[in-house]
Each structure stands twice: as C-alpha cells, then as structure tokens.
Amino acid sequence: MATWTSTTLGSICKFQAGDGFPKDLQGDADGEYPVAKVSDMNLAGNELFIVNANNWLSKKAVDKAFKLHPPGAVIFAKIGIALTSNRRRILVRPTVIDNNMMSATCAKDIDPRWFYSLLTTLDFNEISSGSALPFLTVRDLSKIPISVPPLPEQRAIATTLGALDDKIELNRKMNATLDSMARALFRDWFVDFGPTRAKMEGRAPYLSSDIWAMFPENLDDEGKPEEWEVSAIGQEVSVVGGSTPSTAEAEFWDGTLSWATPKDLSNLSAPVLLETSRKITAAGLAKISSGLLPVGSVLLSSRAPIGYLAIAEVPVAINQGFIGMVCDKRLSNAFVWLWTLANMDAILSKANGSTFQEISKGNFRPLPVIIASAEILAAFDAVVKPLYARIARNERESNTLAQTRDLLLPRLMSGEISISDILHVG
Incomplete structure (x- = not known):
C-alpha cells in the first residue's frame, strides 16, 4: 500500500x-x-x-x-x-x-x-x-x-479479475447457444412437425436414418403427426403450488432447506436454479403442503410476473408465486422446460386478475401438450438432456468463478492482498 x-x-x-x-x-x-x-x-x-x-x-x-x-x-x-x-x-x-x-x-x-x-x-x-x-x-x-495503485498493478489486478469475468461471459454465451439449439430442435419436432412435413413434401432426410424412420409419414386431420396424441399438461406432470411459512415465526426460517420465490429466478442467466436467497427449517417446510420438490422439478413463476422459468438443481420448496411441475411420468424435465417456453403465449392467455395477472393451477393443468411416440421422446431426450446438463455444468462453474472473484475483488482493490500474494499461494 x-x-x-x-x-x-x-x-x-x-x-x-x-x-x-x-x-x-x-x-x-x-x-x-x-x-x-x-x-x-x-x-x-x-x-x-x-x-x-x-x-x-x-x-x-x-x-x-x-x-x-x-x-x-x-x-x-x-x-x-x-x-x-x-x-x-x-x-x-x-x-x-x-x-x-x-x-x-x-x-x-x-x-x-x-x-x-x-x-x-x-x-x-x-x-x-x-x-x-x-x-x-x-x-x-x-x-x-x-x-x-500504480498502473502496472492496476493492469495485473484487471487481468486477474478480468479473466474470471471473461470466463463467466464465455459460459454465458455458450449457454445461450445451447439454449437456442434445444429450443430449435423442440420447435422443429413438436411444434412445426418438420420431419413429417418434409416426408409429405418429398424432401431429403435431415436427421439420422434411425430417427428419421420414427416420424410418421403424414399429418392427421387435426394437423399433428399421425398416431401422436393430445394430452393435458396436468395429466403428464404433477402440478403443485407452494406457500410462505409465517415470517413472524423465527423457528421456520434460516434453516438448511432451499425455499424459492420468483425473485430467485429473476436474475438467472440460464434456466438453472442452483440456490435460493432464503432457507427454511423442517418446521417451516411442514407448513408447505407441496413439501420439498425433487431435483429436476420445473419451476414457472405464476404471477408478478408470469414466465420466469428454471429447472431446480437442488431439492426446493416454493412459495405461492409458482407453478411447480414434478416430471414423474413420461415427459422429461427437458421436454417440459421447452414445452413451457414454446407455449408461453397460451399460458399468458389463461391468466387473470385485477391487481396483477396470475395463472392458476386450475387454468394451467388443461393446457394441451402433443405427445409423440415413446421412441421419439427418448430420441429427443438423448439429444437435449446433454445440452441442458452442459448448461447446468457451465452455470455451476460460473457460480464458483463469481464467488472466487467476489472474494478477491475487495481485497485486491483495497490492497489487502496483491497479485504476488495470489501467485505465491498458487
């Protein structure tokens, strides 16, 4: 100094x-x-x-x-x-x-x-x-x-902290690309019915031969691929809500169990929930009828605003601002995540409320979802689940890098430690 x-x-x-x-x-x-x-x-x-x-x-x-x-x-x-x-x-x-x-x-x-x-x-x-x-x-x-500090030390500090920021930014860009790839595949297979339409128009296959053969040759009278069925999202996932334990009861709070509000999703750069800002105790969890949702649950904010979306990477309880989807049937959480994104306009159209718009579980459950054959769903998961897993892995790495940066930042900027101190420790 x-x-x-x-x-x-x-x-x-x-x-x-x-x-x-x-x-x-x-x-x-x-x-x-x-x-x-x-x-x-x-x-x-x-x-x-x-x-x-x-x-x-x-x-x-x-x-x-x-x-x-x-x-x-x-x-x-x-x-x-x-x-x-x-x-x-x-x-x-x-x-x-x-x-x-x-x-x-x-x-x-x-x-x-x-x-x-x-x-x-x-x-x-x-x-x-x-x-x-x-x-x-x-x-x-x-x-x-x-x-x-002198300019050379400024540059050394900037290089060290900048390397962490740049890697976080690289992960964000990679995740945006992976996200776009997953969305595009979902839209082609399950919204536009691209492979079936290509077959009907006599176009050349653009998927591997084994996957191409899985798709029906024609659309039916309802405009979907033949033999695919229309179901309701509420029949394909367990739809649950949440609540807030009394904040007047200290015994419910500052425990070890994750408890999410839509705010926890508001600043996510990827659809991955790794942590929550508040924790509850077992006594607090007992006040929430939906309990602790398992890892892999899909969380959709249902009000103020509608549309924050993430897959929980930790067991989590939720407050009343969510629709929680537990993927315990034939649809994977990757499929449900992308279905929700693709159907956001339909979800918003079912919202109501005078003070603020809200989509209720009752209005959400009947929303239609088109179900392909089990082999197509499996083929889709084989492509998209690794994409999501890479997104989650990048987010974990970025979280660790951000924690390291936030630990070093005030110490380096105050002169409490120097770059040479870090190099000697390394």
Whole structure:
C-alpha cells in the first residue's frame, strides 16, 4: 500500500449524465447508435458489456439532440430504486444513455477494467440523496475517497479479475447457444412437425436414418403427426403450488432447506436454479403442503410476473408465486422446460386478475401438450438432456468463478492482498 495514491473518485474519471429520451423516438430497432436504458442492463447478453439494446437512434438524431458516451465507459443507474442494485455495465461502442443513467469514463492513465472493478466495490447507496426517490450527484460521486495503485498493478489486478469475468461471459454465451439449439430442435419436432412435413413434401432426410424412420409419414386431420396424441399438461406432470411459512415465526426460517420465490429466478442467466436467497427449517417446510420438490422439478413463476422459468438443481420448496411441475411420468424435465417456453403465449392467455395477472393451477393443468411416440421422446431426450446438463455444468462453474472473484475483488482493490500474494499461494 506504500505506493498507492490516496485521492478521490472524481480525480480519475469524468462523470456524464444521460439525456432525456422522448417517447416518439423510442422503439426503433434500427440506427447507428444504441440507446442504453436502465432496463437494458437486464437484457440477456448484457451481464458485463452492453451488447444489446431495445432502442437505436440515427446519426442525424444523435447529432441534433444527444451526446455519445465512449466505448469503455462504465454506466449505472443514477436515480430511483434501480440505483440501489449497484449494477455496473461497460459500453462496447459509442452509446446514448437515457437521463436515468450516468457514465463514468476513466482517465488515460487508469486501466479501464481496473476502473470497472473499482466501481463494483463502491456502494452508491451510501452517498445517494433523497429519501423517497434516491439519486446521485456528480459532486457526491466525485468526493468518494479511493486508493489507486500504480498502473502496472492496476493492469495485473484487471487481468486477474478480468479473466474470471471473461470466463463467466464465455459460459454465458455458450449457454445461450445451447439454449437456442434445444429450443430449435423442440420447435422443429413438436411444434412445426418438420420431419413429417418434409416426408409429405418429398424432401431429403435431415436427421439420422434411425430417427428419421420414427416420424410418421403424414399429418392427421387435426394437423399433428399421425398416431401422436393430445394430452393435458396436468395429466403428464404433477402440478403443485407452494406457500410462505409465517415470517413472524423465527423457528421456520434460516434453516438448511432451499425455499424459492420468483425473485430467485429473476436474475438467472440460464434456466438453472442452483440456490435460493432464503432457507427454511423442517418446521417451516411442514407448513408447505407441496413439501420439498425433487431435483429436476420445473419451476414457472405464476404471477408478478408470469414466465420466469428454471429447472431446480437442488431439492426446493416454493412459495405461492409458482407453478411447480414434478416430471414423474413420461415427459422429461427437458421436454417440459421447452414445452413451457414454446407455449408461453397460451399460458399468458389463461391468466387473470385485477391487481396483477396470475395463472392458476386450475387454468394451467388443461393446457394441451402433443405427445409423440415413446421412441421419439427418448430420441429427443438423448439429444437435449446433454445440452441442458452442459448448461447446468457451465452455470455451476460460473457460480464458483463469481464467488472466487467476489472474494478477491475487495481485497485486491483495497490492497489487502496483491497479485504476488495470489501467485505465491498458487
């Protein structure tokens, strides 16, 4: 720490607020420059870098009324409840940000990835103003005291932490590809009935000969492959709900049993539930009629909002915001996961409620599911189950990497440990 410099955050970066984004310009998916809003930080693919945006602007519009924030700048929410989440993202191209956000661009003698890591260690809640609606000011941000190591050490820290972040990002991209492959296969076989349609049109086989031979030659009068049946999802899986043990009873809480709420699924980057934020005791579990659902159960948030979806990789109890599907019959959890995704519009159409939309178990159970032959279901599982298993394995690795990063981050950024300390331990 002897060579570290004590200074303030404002001395090593430039803060810049975003611009008002008129409604008449919103919703355009074409343009030269992306517009980053607070909600864009939640988009798939934007966990570290802002690579996707829901709004774009033309160069003409930007030149007329907006300022661009440079690649490498770190953006964050500057007002409202989103501020309390302390999320940071890195821009990868010149970008417009809306007026609920702010950017910080580091000085030329500061390593950009070290700077990003520094910002992730700072709790902006501690300096926000406003009680009802928290907000940040450039003045308050600029006064935050920090310690800055020499540039070579900044780069060493950034390289170490960046390697962990980059591997997590690589796993996320791989999982997105695996997810897309699984969805595409499900749609081709069980929604579009691609192999049967290809046979009817005399097209060449595009699956292995043994699997190709399993598919019927024609569609029936109902438009599905011959001899396939229509069932109800409630007949093919055990559909259960959950509840919340009384929070006034301390004996129900802080145990060892996982208890999920839709919030546990809200920030998942893959459909894999590895842990829950709260735990209950055996006494708390006794208050939940559905009990502890087994590993492999498919969880669908049934309200506020409908549509969060994951496969439980731990035994888990659920609260009243879920429809739980225990796959204890002929459909695998991989099939049920993909069926649920493919039928989300139908699920949403069965929701009701005045305060918020909710899909009840009674409305969910009758939803139709088309059942292929046992050999086709088995062939599908033989392809898709390994894809899901790889997704789950990547998520476990990313969780371990994130825990390692979060353990090292404050110690490295404060100078408590150095890169040489880590190398000596290794």
